[in-house]
Amino acid sequence: MKLELVCGDITAAVAGQVDAIVNAANSTLLGGGGVDGAIHRAGGPEILAACREIRTNRWPQGLPAGQAVSTTAGKLACRWVIHTVGPVFSAENDQQEILRSCYLNSLAVADVLGATAVAFPLISAGVYRWPKSDAIAQAFKAISGADTQVQRVLLVLFDIATLRLAQSLLPPQA
Ligand code: APR
Numbered sequence: 659m660k661l662e663l664v665c666g667d668i669t670a671a672v673a674g675q676v677d678a679i680v681n682a683a684n685s686t687l688l689g690g691g692g693v694d695g696a697i698h699r700a701g702g703p704e705i706l707a708a709c710r711e712i713r714t715n716r717w718p719q720g721l722p723a724g725q726a727v728s729t730t731a732g733k734l735a736c737r738w739v740i741h742t743v744g745p746v747f748s749a750e751n752d753q754q755e756i757l758r759s760c761y762l763n764s765l766a767v768a769d770v771l772g773a774t775a776v777a778f779p780l781i782s783a784g785v786y787r788w789p790k791s792d793a794i795a796q797a798f799k800a801i802s803g804a805d806t807q808v809q810r811v812l813l814v815l816f817d818i819a820t821l822r823l824a825q826s827l828l829p830p831q832a
Pocket of ligand 1: 695787
């Protein structure tokens with residue numbers, strides 16, 4: 659699998675390059691700010707309608723952190739949005755495994771869909787306050803160790819400083 663780093667808005671920077679875009683959602687699946695807000699704004703109401711249906715029929719209590727589900731991408735230039743819920747950073751308890759599960763479960767959903775190219779934002783590194791360097795490290799660890807049919811993963815960093823940090827932490831790729 660090829661892991662590439664991209665800088666920009668995930669709703670535009672990878673248009674036409676991926677089958678699925680991953681959303682850094684919250685458990686309600688009913689939208690929010692950051693990536694979540696951008697995806698719902700750009701993708702349109704179809705995405706929220708599909709999220710409501712998932713809440714009603716599969717996750718009435720909300721999507722637990724680490725889990726992933728897929729919906730239509732609405733007006734976005736890809737086929738699906740994969741919604742995952744990152745853990746909120748806590749210095750007291752280590753939730754690195756849950757954060758890695760966001761990537762692993764999103765890739766597992768991509769495999770079920772038949773998506774071979776997937777774009778991720780840096781899960782939990784915004785509102786959920788995860789330190790960027792460790793958010794990047796967990797993303798790399800999960801993605802590089804994943805048993806998946808996905809051939810191309812784009813990690814989309816929202817600003818140049820975060821892109822540079824990711825570039826400095828990227829392990830040499832085989
Ligand atoms: N494209 C790419 N990356 C983005 C975008 C965007 N349009 N907007 C924000 N980011 C970056 C942030 O800078 C951060 O590095 O994505 C990373 C994740 O930030 P958030 O979107 O805040 O996601 P998260 O930290 O997982 O918090 C999720 O925030 O938006 C709400 O509804 C969401 O409650 C949920 C929580």
